[in-house]
Structures are given as C-alpha cells and as structure tokens.
Amino acid sequence: MTRTELRKTWADRVAHFEASGQSATAWCAAHHIQPHQLYYWRRKLRASEKPQTPSTFLLPQWLPLEIDETSTDAEASVVIRVHQIVLEARPGCSPEWLADLVRALMSRC
Incomplete structure (x- = not known):
C-alpha cells in the first residue's frame, strides 16, 4: 500500500469513527483496530489540514x-x-x- 493509499484509508476510517458517535474504544474494538493507531492518524490528519500560520x-x-x-x-x-x-x-x-x-x-x- 502506498503512502497516499494509506493516508486515504485512514482518512476514511477517522471520518467513519467521528460520524459513528461511538467512543474510540468501542469503535476500535468493533473494527479490530488498536486505539493508539486511531489516535495517531486522527492527530496526523488534523495537523495536515491546518494551514500554516504566518x-x-x-x-x-x-x-x-x-x-x-x-x-x-x-x-x-x-x-x-x-x-x-x-x-x-x-x-x-x-x-x-x-x-x-x-x-x-x-x-x-
């Protein structure tokens, strides 16, 4: 999987999690994902969305x-x-x- 594909996969996962209304623990257990991975990608994706401030x-x-x-x-x-x-x-x-x-x-x- 390329970096672009990996980023897209995690962006979809994070969006799905945020739309679910579930706690991170419950969502991760239901999708067989480690919570620390979700937190990592959520932080990484949010940081890349922020425009650089002057x-x-x-x-x-x-x-x-x-x-x-x-x-x-x-x-x-x-x-x-x-x-x-x-x-x-x-x-x-x-x-x-x-x-x-x-x-x-x-x-x-």
Whole structure:
C-alpha cells in the first residue's frame, strides 16, 4: 500500500469513527483496530489540514527608509523598532555592531 493509499484509508476510517458517535474504544474494538493507531492518524490528519500560520514562518520584512536630505542635524539618530524592542543608533555607531544586534534580535523574535 502506498503512502497516499494509506493516508486515504485512514482518512476514511477517522471520518467513519467521528460520524459513528461511538467512543474510540468501542469503535476500535468493533473494527479490530488498536486505539493508539486511531489516535495517531486522527492527530496526523488534523495537523495536515491546518494551514500554516504566518507566525510559523516569520521572516524579516525590510521596509523602505525615507531620508530627508535637507536635514542638517548632525546629531540625528536612527530609531529601529523590532516588535516591542526599540533601538536608537546615534552617529558614530559601528555599522557592524548594529547589524549583528539586529540579526540577533530577529533570530529571537
């Protein structure tokens, strides 16, 4: 039996069990199936039906940065927000250190 056939067989069994209204123990005894197999396949089939939520695979999103070229403020800083964390990079800040810090924070979020 191929994997596809096995999955189809168990999907039919699980659907039959759920429609029966019987307890898992009673249904399994009547169909000569071990309860742990029914529970396993029921969990497996339910997990495959759930769509992947965006939070499962969060990737960094880069946003455009608008720079006002007319600003002459030499002490201006850049504020970076990552979820609830706020970073302020002031002039003279090491770009390598800042990049490492942002990468570390993104790997934790």
